[in-house]
Amino acid sequence: MTTTTPLAVPVPRFRIPGNKGIWAGISCEFVEFSVLFAVYFIARAHFPEAFHDGAQRLSVTAGTVITLLMITSSYFIACSVNAIRQDQHRAAIIWLVRGLAVALGYPLTKALEISWNLANGINGESGIFFTVYYYLTFTHLVHATWGILGILWVLARLSFRGYSSDDHAGLEALACYWHATDIIWLVIFPMFYVLA
Template sequence: MTAATIDELTPPEDSTRRVPGNKGIWAGITCEFVEFLVLFAVYFIARAHFPDAFHEGAQRLSVVAGTTITLLMITSSYFIACSVNAIRQDKHRAAVIWLVAGLIIALGYPLTKALEINWNLAQGINGESGIFFTVYYYLTFTHLVHATWGILGILWVMARLVFHGYSSKDYAGLEALASYWHATDIIWLIIFPLFYVLA
C-alpha cells in the first residue's frame, strides 16, 4: 500500500473531532433526554407500585401500532442519514430525494398514532383508564410533540435544501436535523418495549 493510498483512507484530523450539527441542537437534544429521563423515572416508580396494572394494561395496547411506529421511525432516520451522506458528496438531487422520502415516512407516525388513539378510545382506553394508561398517554404524547417538532424541522431544512442552502462545504443544518431525529428515534426505541412488550 502506497503512502498516497494511506493518505486517501485517513480522514482529515478535524473531521474526527467535529461535533455533528451545531451546539444549539445538542443543547436541545440534552434537554429532550433530561425530560424523558424524568418521565422514565415516573414510569418505573409507577410500575413498581402497580405491577399488575402495568401487566394487564400492556395486553390491551395495539402491538401492531407500536411496531408500525417503530418501523416508521427507524426507516425515516435511515433516509435522513442517507440525505446527509448525499449532501456530503455534493449529490444535491439525491439529498433532496432522500429527505423527501424521510418526511413522507415520518408523517406516517402521527397518522398511525391518530389511528391507534381512535382504536384505543373504541376499546374504552383513555387517560383515566388506570395508572398504566395515564403514564402511557403522557409519555407517548410527549414523544409525539417532539416528533412533530422534528417534522417541522424537516420541512424547514427541506426548503433550504431545495434552494441549495446546503452543500458539501456547509451542511450543519441538515446534520443538526438528523441528530435531533435520531435522538427522538432512540427515545421511541425505549418507549416501545416498555409499554408494548415488557410491561
C-alpha cells in the same frame, strides 16, 4: 547513513455533527424523558399488575408500525446527509422527501391507534398504566412533530441550495435531533408494548 522522514499523514479532525444549539436541545430532551422514565418505573414498581394488564390491551401492531416508521425515516434522513456530503444535491432532496413521507406516517398511525384505544374504552382515566402511557407517548409525539417541522424547514432550505458539501450543519442538526427522537421511541416501545 541517511535517515528518511516519514510522510506526514493528515489526521482527520474530529467534528461534532450539527451545531451546539441542537445538542443543547437534545440534552434537554434526554433529561425530560429521563424524568418521565423515572415516573414510569416508580409507577410500575407500585402497580405491577396494572402495568402487566394494561400492556395486554395496547395494539402491539401500532407500536411496531411506529417503530418501523421511525427507524426507516431516520435511515432516509441519514442517506440525505450522506448525499449532501458528496455534493449530490438532487439525491439529498429525494432522500429527505422520503424521510418526511415516512415520518408523516407516525402521527397518522398514532391517531389511528388513539381512535382504536378510545373505541375500546382505553383513555387517560383507564388506570395508572394508561395515564403514564398517554403522557409519555404524547410527549414523544410533540417532539416528533417538532422534528417533522424541522424536516420541512431543512427541505425548503435544501431546495433553494442552502446546503452544500462544505456547509450542511443544518441538515446534520436535523438528523441528530431525529435520531435522538428515534432512540427515545426505541426505549418507549418495549416499555409499554413488550415488557410490561
